[in-house]
Amino acid sequence: MPSGAKEYHELVGIARKSGDFSGGFEEEQGAYVVLHANAVLASHTIPGIEITSSETAEGLDATITVLENCHLEKPVRLCFGHLGTEGVQRINSTIHIEKGARATFLSYCIFPNAVEFLHAMEGNITVEEGGEFTYNEIHVHGQEGRIDVRPKTKVLLKDRALYRGDFTLVEGRVGNLDIHMEVVAQGEKSRVELTSKVYGKYNDSCKVRDIILLSGKDSSALIKARVVLKDQSSGSFVGLIDGAAPGARGHVDCAEVVQGEARAEASPVVRASHPEAEVTHEAAIGRIANDKIEGLMAKGLDEDEAVDIIVSGLLR
Amino acid sequence: MKESTLFVDDISVVKEGVPILQEVTIKVAPGEIAGVLGRNGAGKSSLAYALMGVERYAPLQGRIWMRGEDITDLSITERAQRGLTLAWQHPARYEGISIRDYLRISSKSVTEASMEDALGRVQLEPRYLERMLDKNLSGGERKRIELASIFLMQPRLAILDEPDSGVDLIALVEIMNLFRDLAENGNSVLIITHREDVAAACDRSYLMCGGRVVLEGSAEAVKRYFMSQCSPCMDIDLENSQAEVR
Numbered sequence: 001m002p003s004g005a006k007e008y009h010e011l012v013g014i015a016r017k018s019g020d021f022s023g024g025f026e027e028e029q030g031a032y033v034v035l036h037a038n039a040v041l042a043s044h045t046i047p048g049i050e051i052t053s054s055e056t057a058e059g060l061d062a063t064i065t066v067l068e069n070c071h072l073e074k075p076v077r078l079c080f081g082h083l084g085t086e087g088v089q090r091i092n093s094t095i096h097i098e099k100g101a102r103a104t105f106l107s108y109c110i111f112p113n114a115v116e117f118l119h120a121m122e123g124n125i126t127v128e129e130g131g132e133f134t135y136n137e138i139h140v141h142g143q144e145g146r147i148d149v150r151p152k153t154k155v156l157l158k159d160r161a162l163y164r165g166d167f168t169l170v171e172g173r174v175g176n177l178d179i180h181m182e183v184v185a186q187g188e189k190s191r192v193e194l195t196s197k198v199y200g201k202y203n204d205s206c207k208v209r210d211i212i213l214l215s216g217k218d219s220s221a222l223i224k225a226r227v228v229l230k231d232q233s234s235g236s237f238v239g240l241i242d243g244a245a246p247g248a249r250g251h252v253d254c255a256e257v258v259q260g261e262a263r264a265e266a267s268p269v270v271r272a273s274h275p276e277a278e279v280t281h282e283a284a285i286g287r288i289a290n291d292k293i294e295g296l297m298a299k300g301l302d303e304d305e306a307v308d309i310i311v312s313g314l315l316r
Numbered sequence: 317m318k319e320s321t322l323f324v325d326d327i328s329v330v331k332e333g334v335p336i337l338q339e340v341t342i343k344v345a346p347g348e349i350a351g352v353l354g355r356n357g358a359g360k361s362s363l364a365y366a367l368m369g370v371e372r373y374a375p376l377q378g379r380i381w382m383r384g385e386d387i388t389d390l391s392i393t394e395r396a397q398r399g400l401t402l403a404w405q406h407p408a409r410y411e412g413i414s415i416r417d418y419l420r421i422s423s424k425s426v427t428e429a430s431m432e433d434a435l436g437r438v439q440l441e442p443r444y445l446e447r448m449l450d451k452n453l454s455g456g457e458r459k460r461i462e463l464a465s466i467f468l469m470q471p472r473l474a475i476l477d478e479p480d481s482g483v484d485l486i487a488l489v490e491i492m493n494l495f496r497d498l499a500e501n502g503n504s505v506l507i508i509t510h511r512e513d514v515a516a517a518c519d520r521s522y523l524m525c526g527g528r529v530v531l532e533g534s535a536e537a538v539k540r541y542f543m544s545q546c547s548p549c550m551d552i553d554l555e556n557s558q559a560e561v562r
Contacts, residue, residue, distance in 0.1 A: 289408065290370075290372075291404070291406075291408045292408040292409075292410060294368075294370055294392055295404060295407065295408040295410075296421065297391070297392040297393045297396060298368055298392055298395075298396050298401050298402045298404075299396060299401065299421050299422055299465070299469065300393060300396040300397050300401075300469075301393065301396075301421065302393045303393070309410075309413070309421070310410060312412070313410050313411050313412030313413040314411050314412055315412070316412035316413075
């Protein structure tokens, strides 16, 4: 068995539970990188995408470019994981979506056994004119222990560029989560959509900060956060959209559900730095409405089953 | 009592210090479609919540019996597991749940074919199974989905709170056909309504006013009384009525 084969199969096996592929990465015929700790276990590129990477003492530095007008049909799969109980993994990435290119990246961050662990990601993403980029980050953590997760991403959008970012951490312990996302939509008619779905339990701490500057004429943004907190977990959400150009449109939509002794705060911040911009928001923090729970109980579910169904729908 | 599917024996409910149900007694027989008619604020929905076991509507006095069993102290879940269910007047909006998944909650034995059949009975096409409950459905469509869900459950007793509201496209006769289908095999239906034509299509009706049952009788007699005598509030005068005053 080649070095790292066991780790490769375990990480990809866990990633497979996300349900969007059934075999191994190699059978999907797309580009991929699998990293365990600071060791690249496998990687593959296809025409239209260039990946360069170098292992560092604690992780990986990577540069990925999707070439001009290249439309990648298959998602690019990135798997960053560690099967140990403690340690550090730092990922620094630079992603460049060239003019007219389109790509979807699925990033699986897998730490099933982490007890004391730091997973830090720092990303710089540029989407050139007419480019479209979707980045879905899916975390799988263990049921015990704590992990510090610190994704920090900066995104720059040129004319008519589109960025969709989706962060999901609903399986296992959240640990200490601190998402920091900054997007500058400087291009005309550029668009950004950020979605965060987090399920905090025990004494997890969940911080989400999404900050978008709409400096491009007719640029637009949507920030959507769905946070469910139970036990003694806590969460804070800051979603800021600054409409700083004529025709800029933005909306912040945050819903936090608290159960048990959990605590939550939400700060949707809407700012119109330009008189022709329009930014709106809606935010709600509360327990699951009685009528929703009772509606499912009237179909024979017990209260816990009803709550599970409601929460899983909210985080879907 | 034992022969009744439902026997509500003299229940009173107080909410935030205000009596909302007073000494209510009703019966629903096996295979029967019974109606509870009344104007807005009469206490009809409160009665439905109390029967379903919503804690905030727990009776201060009186008992509720279902098929000979005292269910007064049972939870909503326990009542539902015994075959009692409620189609709420305003079905809750569940985010991120498809209609297919929602209908699957109704019964462990549902199949794709049975879900399509249930949707067909409320005039919805099979393609609705793919749609999400919280996305672009009208109030009437939500109501129909709720009725389809109840139909799939095949409960011993279905309480339907204003089942016709917002369902403009389904003719009353079609709704009643669904209720008749529900009431097959000895199952029963209790329809809460403010529409006299819906109540008149039942086998028997009760008239509620001010949290009390003020009249009981044939559906037609209660309808006639309601139409001729019921202003927003009333003094009961049954001199010319064939119904029984309470």
